[in-house]
Amino acid sequence: MDSDLLLLLRGDLAAAAYTVDRLQQLWGPDADDALHRGDRVLALRRALAAGAEPLALLARLFRLHDALAHHELALALPTLGLQGARRLGLVDDAGRARLDVAPLSAIDGTGAADWWIVSDLDELALGGALPPGHVLGVGGASLTLAGLQPTTPVGAVLDLGTGCGVQSLVAAARASRVVATDVSQRALELASATFALCAVDAVELRRGDLYAPVAGERFDRIVSNPPFVITPRRDGVPVYDYRDGGRVGDGIVEEVVRGAAEHLVPGGTAHLLGNWEYRDDEDGLARVARWLEEAGLDGWVIERERQSPIEYAATWIRDGGTRVGTAEFERLAGEWLDDFSARGVVGVGFGYLVLRNPGPGTTTLRRTEAVDSPRLDDAGGLGDALLAGVAMHDRLAPLGEAGLAVLRCAVAGDVTEERHYWPGAEGPTVIRLRQGGGLGRVIEADAALAGLVGACDGDLTVGEIASALAQLLEVDESALLEQVLPQVRELLVTGFLALVE
Known part of the structure; x- marks a missing residue:
């Protein structure tokens, strides 16, 4: 333009x-x-x-x-x-x-920012199904990935599959250099218009499939919402540039994960959205963990949703503008189900991935988990929280039980406690610790764990608190320590507790 x-x-x-x-x-x-x-x-x-x-x-x-x-x-x-x-x-x-020119409010390196994002008209404006070359504007997934980007300053960032360019805008506020790639020439043109409207000139645009435009290069950070939608490779099934990467099954997510090892500097991190298949012979999260291990990467993989094959098919058939109950919907659903059946797919998980190329001072971390939290719909600040958890894992990894016991901890400021009682009962029947930030976790606690967390104010060590609790609860001190020390390690990594130096 x-x-x-x-x-x-x-x-x-x-x-x-x-x-x-x-x-x-x-x-x-x-x-x-x-x-x-x-x-x-x-x-x-x-x-x-x-x-x-x-x-x-x-x-x-x-x-x-x-x-x-x-x-x-x-x-x-x-x-x-x-x-x-x-x-x-x-x-x-x-x-x-x-064209759509949409305002977007964000927080950049200097504070609040007002941006304008250029994209193609959406389904509502078009009054029908989207064309195959559609360039998507800012949606829920875009905002989620923006929240997954850490706010810490960084050198070079790769925005893999930039689309309308919104992730590059977020990255450019924190990076000295951004390279944005896309297979779609139209996406690159609209992203360029977005950068011009926002007066951002630190982004270099390159055309090509996935890592091909940056062969041989390494970056401090990679961000990507790849076109990961699992689409049957069959005649008559429409494909869309913004969501379909042209691979079979979850192959594009696997390719992005494995390729990160060759394009991150030692200690560099990648922040991705993706989905993965559950198959008759392999758990979905175990499948991602295998990709990490074989690529030599650290990773923290969070599954926020899992769908059955028919739920997944219906989601993406509707996304393309085909209405439920029509003959075309039923035809396409049949194609999706046949495709899943051919690979033994019994479900599809969706979520977030933080990857790291191991470097000096890092320890192996390959953590996969399913988390159900409304906080995941608004991932603001989640990137910083996850990186803090990774750093805490590195710090705690060399510590045995004796090392954990001498730590001094404090309850994070966003943690609250809930207690529920049966009418007339002296003690609570349910104790829950609830996290307001981070992943918004809610964990069930017994009297020992709740008492330990409540006593964490930085004055006493974990071992000293456990000793006092053992006397109060009239239990064996060594048994109590054996129970709570792994829990303390987990609470530190997940942000319920903070270290007091």
């Missing part, structure tokens, strides 16, 4: 204060909630009521997919103008948007 015209568009968007906060103020929280459900009626009425205000006109054009008259386009884009908008491919002759 013409860089000079994009600069004019940027000026118009900024002058109109076309931001997430201002749009929410324009139409209010109830209309905003309805928009997230795909209902634009109330927001459109309120935008129309705002008349010729540039913000309202831009909202109608890009967010509400309404047609603007020529004079309204001139008011909405006074610097770019109608001809400039057409040359950029932003609008058609009827005054409707041909």
